[in-house]
Amino acid sequence: MQVLVVGAGVVGCAVAYELVARGAEVQMLDARRAGEGASQAAAGILAPYIEGHSPEFLQLGVQSLGLYDAFIERVSRDSGLPIDYRRIGTLEVALNEEQAHHLRTTAEKYNATHVEHQYLEPAAARVLEPGLAPTATGALLIPNHGYVQSRALVHALEVAARQKGVSVKSTVKVEALQQRHNRVQVHLSEGSTIEVDALVLATGSWSARVAVKQAMPAPVKPIRGQLLNLVCNTPSAAHVIWSPDCYLVPLQDGTILVGATVEDVGFDERSTAAAVQHLLQVAQAVLPTIKDARLRDVRVGLRPVSPDELPLVGPSCEWPNVIYATGHYRNGVLLAPLTAKIVADFLLENAKAPELMLTTPSRFGL
Ligand SMILES: Cc1cc2nc3c(=O)[nH]c(=O)nc-3n(C[C@H](O)[C@H](O)[C@H](O)COP(=O)(O)OP(=O)(O)OC[C@H]3O[C@@H](n4cnc5c(N)ncnc54)[C@H](O)[C@@H]3O)c2cc1C
Structure with a gap:
């Protein structure tokens, strides 16, 4: 089967890699270069129990996290590249009594489940993380969580996909789609047209611009996130640290990521002084x-x-x-392995994964 993957972010690259590994003939193209959309900015946190505000998301997130060890092992092996991926746990930190109460309640809820966790009083939290602010009033440790360096992952996925035979084209945009004899005809910005058996739209925030039904574009919009990369002189933290106002991810190269803003400002990809100031301030409140x-x-x-x-x-x-x-919002890195599996199962095995019930575009009439 010939498949075109449109968009080479973490989602498109994971899908292309999975499809080629299972025997499809795959092309992938991107209006920019691979990984230059949202994926280059991602902190790469893998934390479904923190991000899981709905049971549906929690189900998807936990399942995808379960695929991660094997996913990274395969991508590293097939690309020949190391990927900074560590399940070092998240430490969710409270900075006042109300937040500590919330964490204790969450811990009590987990007591009745299989979710491995530990609620820590301030002194015990500082034994685990000596750099924590003295104002910390409690912390919740989830050891199974972790992070993957998103830029390294996308690069390794692209290399692994190429090695297995995916043809990757940069700076080519899909302008329009048509159906022709049960195949998809794709009109490209360079003026040419290609035809494939199937097409995967992994176009992230720009998905509404590649409409299947002209009258009904995908209901996906951009939410800007700004994130800082800091170089630390001393080891910064042993866990991914999460507070109500920010998170901090200590990478193995000695830098730390501090994120992130959540801004509804359309397609504006510029950074702002206000965001830098805000992130530095809230990060220092947790890790002085x-x-x-x-x-x-x-x-x-x-x-x-x-x-x-x-x-x-x-x-x-x-x-x-x-x-x-598309539409992976704050968790495209976390959900990439599961997304790739759902798409490949559907296209190549004609198998409808149960998760399709939660993710089906038909819920929006698409
Ligand atoms: C600051 C920040 C922090 C984040 N932290 C995390 C985190 O900790 N954990 C996590 O899991 N997720 C995180 N995310 C979210 C994550 O980055 C996204 O969910 C993910 O990158 C989406 O991947 P994607 O491949 O769908 O989109 P993108 O990476 O945006 O890729 C889409 C690609 O499609 C291409 N494209 C669009 N239209 C066309 C067209 N017509 N023709 C050709 N190409 C096209 C674009 O050029 C782009 O390269 C974070 C995001 C931000 C901004």
Whole structure:
């Protein structure tokens, strides 16, 4: 089967890699270069129990996290590249009594489940993280969580996909789609047209611009996120630290990521002084030691969000050979392995994964 994957972010690259690994003939193209959309800005946190505000998301997130060890092992092996991926746990930190009460309540809820966790009083939390602010009033440790360095992952996915035979084209945009004899005809910005058996739309925040039904574009819009990369002189933290106002991710290269803003400002990908100031301030409130760090860069990305904040993964009702893989909002990195599996199961094995019930684009009439 010939498949075109449109969009080479973490989602498109994971889908292309999975499809080629299972025997499809795959092309992938991107209006920019691979990974230059939202995926270059992602912190790469893998924390479904923190991010899981709805039971549906929690189900998807936990399942995808369960695929991660094997996913990274395969991508590393096939690309020959190391990927900074560590399940070092998240430490959710409270900075006042109300927040500590919330964490204790969450811990009590987990007591009745299989979710491994530990509620820590301030002194015990500081034994685990000596750099924590003295104002910390409690913390919740979830050891199974972790992070993956998103830029390294996308690069390794692209290399692994190429090695297995995916043809990757940069700076080529899909302008329009048509159906022709049960195949998808794709009109490209360079003026040419290609035809494939199936097409995967992994176009992130720009998904509404590649409409299958002209009158009904995908209901996906951009939400800007800004994130800082700091260089620390001393080891910064042993866990991913999460507070109500920010998170901090200590990478193995000695830098730390501090994120992130959540801004509804359309397709504006510029960074702002106000965001830098805000993130530095809230990060120091949790981990005062970062005051001596150097600011290396500010990363900005547009998270693709759908109205119910769940991704759209599955076939279009109108054209079943066009598969959506978009709308992953704050968790595209976490959900990439599961998304790739759902798409490949559907296209190549004709198998409808149970998760399609949650992600089907038909819930929006697509
Ligand atoms: C600051 C920040 C922090 C984040 N932190 C995390 C985190 O900790 N954990 C996590 O899981 N997620 C995180 N995310 C979310 C994550 O980055 C996104 O969910 C994910 O990157 C979406 O991947 P994607 O491949 O769908 O989109 P993108 O990476 O945006 O890729 C879409 C690609 O499609 C291309 N494209 C669009 N239209 C066309 C067209 N017509 N023709 C050709 N190409 C096209 C674009 O050029 C782009 O490269 C974060 C995001 C931000 C901004």
